[in-house]
Amino acid sequence: MLHMPRLSLCLALLxxxxxxxxxxxxxxxxxxxxxxxISGLRDVEWRRYRQMAESFKAYxxxxxxxPTAPLVLQLEPVADESLVLGVRLTIVSxxxxxxxxxxxxxxxxxxxxxxxxxxxASVLINRKQGDIRWTVAIRSEGVxxxxxxxxxxxxxxxxxxxxxxIDTPAAIRQRVADLGGLCDSQxxxxxxxxxxxGSKITMLLGQxxxxxxxxxxxxxxxxxxxxxxxxxxxxxxLFEFSAPDRPPVIPAACQGRRARHxxxxxxxxx
Numbered sequence: 575m576l577h578m579p580r581l582s583l584c585l586a587l588l589x590x591x592x593x594x595x596x597x598x599x600x601x602x603x604x605x606x607x608x609x610x611x612i613s614g615l616r617d618v619e620w621r622r623y624r625q626m627a628e629s630f631k632a633y634x635x636x637x638x639x640x641p642t643a644p645l646v647l648q649l650e651p652v653a654d655e656s657l658v659l660g661v662r663l664t665i666v667s668x669x670x671x672x673x674x675x676x677x678x679x680x681x682x683x684x685x686x687x688x689x690x691x692x693x694x695a696s697v698l699i700n701r702k703q704g705d706i707r708w709t710v711a712i713r714s715e716g717v718x719x720x721x722x723x724x725x726x727x728x729x730x731x732x733x734x735x736x737x738x739x740i741d742t743p744a745a746i747r748q749r750v751a752d753l754g755g756l757c758d759s760q761x762x763x764x765x766x767x768x769x770x771x772g773s774k775i776t777m778l779l780g781q782x783x784x785x786x787x788x789x790x791x792x793x794x795x796x797x798x799x800x801x802x803x804x805x806x807x808x809x810x811x812l813f814e815f816s817a818p819d820r821p822p823v824i825p826a827a828c829q830g831r832r833a834r835h836x837x838x839x840x841x842x843x844x
Contacts, residue, residue, distance in 0.1 A: 623687070633733055639726075650708075665697055667695035668693065710734050771824060
């Protein structure tokens with residue numbers, strides 16, 4: 575799964591990409607987030623349907639990375655795990671009200687709606703802004719439950735950037751392009767949470783099994799940084815998780831937290 579971190583993505587990229595002479599411009603004013611109210615909650619989490627629909631195009635374009643995986647999105651709580659219980663997602667406009675089914679794990683399939691595009695509909699969740707994050711949950715058939723497939727992570731990265739770049743400042747988009755693409759550069763770290771802190775990660779490449787060294791982990795070992803950029807590794811590469819030989823010592827600042835999905839600067843703390 576891959577988090578869609580909006581402005582935090584821009585800030586991370588500013589930290590991890592080469593310096594530029596010009597200051598990044600502000601996002602288009604038409605995309606500025608304004609408070610939205612639903613079911614008594616102010617400023618709920620939302621996205622323009624038109625922006626989310628970019629996921630369809632990216633999925634079709636890069637589907638060869640994970641041919642058997644459906645396009646599934648997921649809602650992930652930032653801190654309180656209970657917030658995913660009873661979460662509701664709705665596509666709304668002046669003339670539309672389309673409920674979207676969400677499973678107990680927060681996973682859903684966004685339906686295509688030409689009417690939602692034509693009416694510039696919004697996708698709303700009944701949670702306050704900042705409590706829930708969007709993720710991309712790509713998973714190919716046959717992948718063991720304790721493993722992830724590299725091609726799935728690559729496809730999720732492509733889909734995430736297709737959505738995020740819509741409201742990313744042009745200066746940052748250009749710097750990303752200069753590097754050859756956000757999902758192809760080691761300078762932008764894709765962070766994934768581990769099943770448990772310090773989980774052992776074994777890379778399965780054909781008949782070869784290799785335990786990943788600590789440089790693939792975040793500082794507190796709550797997450798890891800898969801090498802989606804490494805073209806020497808085929809999409810079929812698997813990464814298997816198992817219990818750590820020795821649980822890591824979690825810094826006080828990271829206690830009770832989880833690694834953040836998404837693309838971050840190289841000094842991501844937890």
